[in-house]
Amino acid sequence: MPENVIKVKSLVKKYGDFTAVNDISFNIKKGEVFAFLGPNGAGKTTTVEMMECLKSLTAGSINILGYDIKKDEIEIKRRIGVLPQDFGVSVFLTVYQNIDYFAQMYPKHVNVDSLIKMLGLEDKRDTLFMYLSGGLKQRVGIAISLVNDPEIIFLDEPTTGLDPKARRDVWNAIKDLKARGKTVVLTTHYMEEAQNLADRVCILHNGQIIAEGTSEDLISRYGGDKMLIIRKCSDKAKNELIKTIPEYTIDGDNVLVKLSGGDDMKIISNAVSIIDTGKSTCEELYIKKATLEGVFLNLTGDKLTEGGK
Amino acid sequence: MSRISTDLKYSFIETFNDKTNIAIFFIFPTILFLLLGNVLGGLGSQLPNNTASGMNYFDFLLPGILAIFITMTGAQMAAGTIVNYRKSGVFRKLATTPISNMEWIAARIIMWTVLVLLSLAVAIFAAWLIMGIHPNINLISLLLMVAGTALFVGFGILVANFVKDEGAAFTVTMGTAFLLTLVSGTFIPVETMPWFLQYLTKISPLTYLSEGLRSSMITGNTGDAVTDLAIVAGLGILLFGVGIALFNWKED
Numbered sequence: 001m002p003e004n005v006i007k008v009k010s011l012v013k014k015y016g017d018f019t020a021v022n023d024i025s026f027n028i029k030k031g032e033v034f035a036f037l038g039p040n041g042a043g044k045t046t047t048v049e050m051m052e053c054l055k056s057l058t059a060g061s062i063n064i065l066g067y068d069i070k071k072d073e074i075e076i077k078r079r080i081g082v083l084p085q086d087f088g089v090s091v092f093l094t095v096y097q098n099i100d101y102f103a104q105m106y107p108k109h110v111n112v113d114s115l116i117k118m119l120g121l122e123d124k125r126d127t128l129f130m131y132l133s134g135g136l137k138q139r140v141g142i143a144i145s146l147v148n149d150p151e152i153i154f155l156d157e158p159t160t161g162l163d164p165k166a167r168r169d170v171w172n173a174i175k176d177l178k179a180r181g182k183t184v185v186l187t188t189h190y191m192e193e194a195q196n197l198a199d200r201v202c203i204l205h206n207g208q209i210i211a212e213g214t215s216e217d218l219i220s221r222y223g224g225d226k227m228l229i230i231r232k233c234s235d236k237a238k239n240e241l242i243k244t245i246p247e248y249t250i251d252g253d254n255v256l257v258k259l260s261g262g263d264d265m266k267i268i269s270n271a272v273s274i275i276d277t278g279k280s281t282c283e284e285l286y287i288k289k290a291t292l293e294g295v296f297l298n299l300t301g302d303k304l305t306e307g308g309k
Numbered sequence: 310m311s312r313i314s315t316d317l318k319y320s321f322i323e324t325f326n327d328k329t330n331i332a333i334f335f336i337f338p339t340i341l342f343l344l345l346g347n348v349l350g351g352l353g354s355q356l357p358n359n360t361a362s363g364m365n366y367f368d369f370l371l372p373g374i375l376a377i378f379i380t381m382t383g384a385q386m387a388a389g390t391i392v393n394y395r396k397s398g399v400f401r402k403l404a405t406t407p408i409s410n411m412e413w414i415a416a417r418i419i420m421w422t423v424l425v426l427l428s429l430a431v432a433i434f435a436a437w438l439i440m441g442i443h444p445n446i447n448l449i450s451l452l453l454m455v456a457g458t459a460l461f462v463g464f465g466i467l468v469a470n471f472v473k474d475e476g477a478a479f480t481v482t483m484g485t486a487f488l489l490t491l492v493s494g495t496f497i498p499v500e501t502m503p504w505f506l507q508y509l510t511k512i513s514p515l516t517y518l519s520e521g522l523r524s525s526m527i528t529g530n531t532g533d534a535v536t537d538l539a540i541v542a543g544l545g546i547l548l549f550g551v552g553i554a555l556f557n558w559k560e561d
Contacts, residue, residue: 054560056561084401086398088399092324104312106406
């Protein structure tokens with residue numbers, strides 16, 4: 001079983017009377033992608049910023065790779081890579097110069113050109129940072145977070161504000177890091193990002209952990225039932241369907257059926273046979289799986305916001 | 310390469326990659342220098358008491374203009390860069406690396422001082438070329454320029470601790486520089502000023518910088534220049550110390 005490379009115990013962060021992180025504890029294993037999921041203000045960034053040595057702890061402890069964050073900050077900084085939220089580099093330096101600048105901050109660092117190649121930035125090597133697109137800027141940020149060949153990489157909302165293609169590019173870069181055996185700590189408010197990338201997800205709400213586990217585990221525990229959706233049905237089809245299918249809901253021309261195990265296959269088979277007669281018509285039939293969004297909704301009564309900051 | 314030398318190297322590259330900096334550090338001071346020299350030099354010749362210790366008015370003016378450059382560029386560079394880096398997230402990224410804020414500020418004070426000295430050199434060269442002025446650049450005048458830069462860089466760092474954006478940093482540093490210019494005997498000999506302004510000149514650090522430069526470069530009064538150097542250096546250590554003590558790039 002992989003060792004725990006990050007151990008967090010009873011972590012608290014207060015700003016005056018406001019408690020941003022309220023007594024949370026968790027461990028992160030070597031080589032896994034661990035995602036903090038939650039809406040803005042949940043405490044994700046504050047939590048990782050304490051692990052990144054950007055913020056001090058009000059109470060509790062953080063141990064990273066065997067080092068206590070209160071005593072061995074420099075040792076930890078040498079061993080972790082960080083892409084902070086809203087990070088900045090010099091807009092008047094090129095991609096190569098910016099990466100080299102940060103590489104030289106560490107006693108040991110990797111070859112800058114090999115990083116540029118790894119992140120697919122060869123064409124932009126000598127382009128000023130100010131002329132890069134949002135996605136390319138994030139890739140430079142990831143390259144900078146890897147200059148010291150870190151064992152653990154913190155990526156704080158790495159895809160916020162990116163278009164879908166740029167987001168996919170960043171996802172691929174994160175998958176590549178995992179394939180290289182790196183431990184990745186990710187914060188996101190995109191549930192599909194956590195679901196796609198993370199081995200384990202930690203859902204935060206109001207500064208507290210409300211659920212932790214693999215996506216599948218969380219969905220099966222808290223996600224609620226799957227749903228059979230039969231769309232754009234004729235009146236005849238609707239009447240036929242509700243005669244044979246239990247626990248249905250009518251939503252305009254659509255028939256929604258809860259699938260809670262047991263007779264699921266029988267229900268689907270019945271629905272298909274009714275539609276298949278050719279006399280009762282519906283346009284579409286599919287199964288909607290429960291998601292982490294549903295997990296969050298069921299646990300908090302709130303929706304995860306997709307817009308981001 | 311050490312972290313300080315890396316920051317030095319790339320801060321110079323960054324500065325010269327931004328073409329507007331060429332104008333700010335080299336073209337603008339030269340134009341301002343020649344403009345002020347001509348306008349105020351001509352104005353000064355019409356004043357009844359326009360000389361001190363046998364100097365002509367332009368001799369009197371030269372060290373004052375140099376002191377204003379030091380005040381404006383030193384304070385504005387420090388405050389502007391720090392506020393910009395804080396706002397754009399550069400400090401946020403730097404704070405996750407092993408470089409300390411003291412190493413960073415050490416590198417930047419060297420860079421800012423060299424830039425100020427370079428821009429002064431270009432302006433003095435232009436003054437020599439076009440107006441035939443021969444200031445006596447010596448060790449004390451150089452030390453005064455370095456100490457003056459440290460003083461006003463310290464002031465800039467101090468300002469950066471209290472303002473949120475570059476606009477506010479510009480207003481505070483330039484506004485202060487303008488006010489100091491009026492009460493430091495930079496353009497008009499102190500003895501010709503109203504009594505209350507004469508009192509204010511005594512508490513303005515710019516007075517000691519411009520008087521010290523005047524003594525070392527024009528009149529050759531080394532004793533006065535050393536006294537002024539000690540005052541500027543002392544104030545520099547004080548302001549720089551307070552600025553550094555308050556400077557923190559963590560976001561607690």
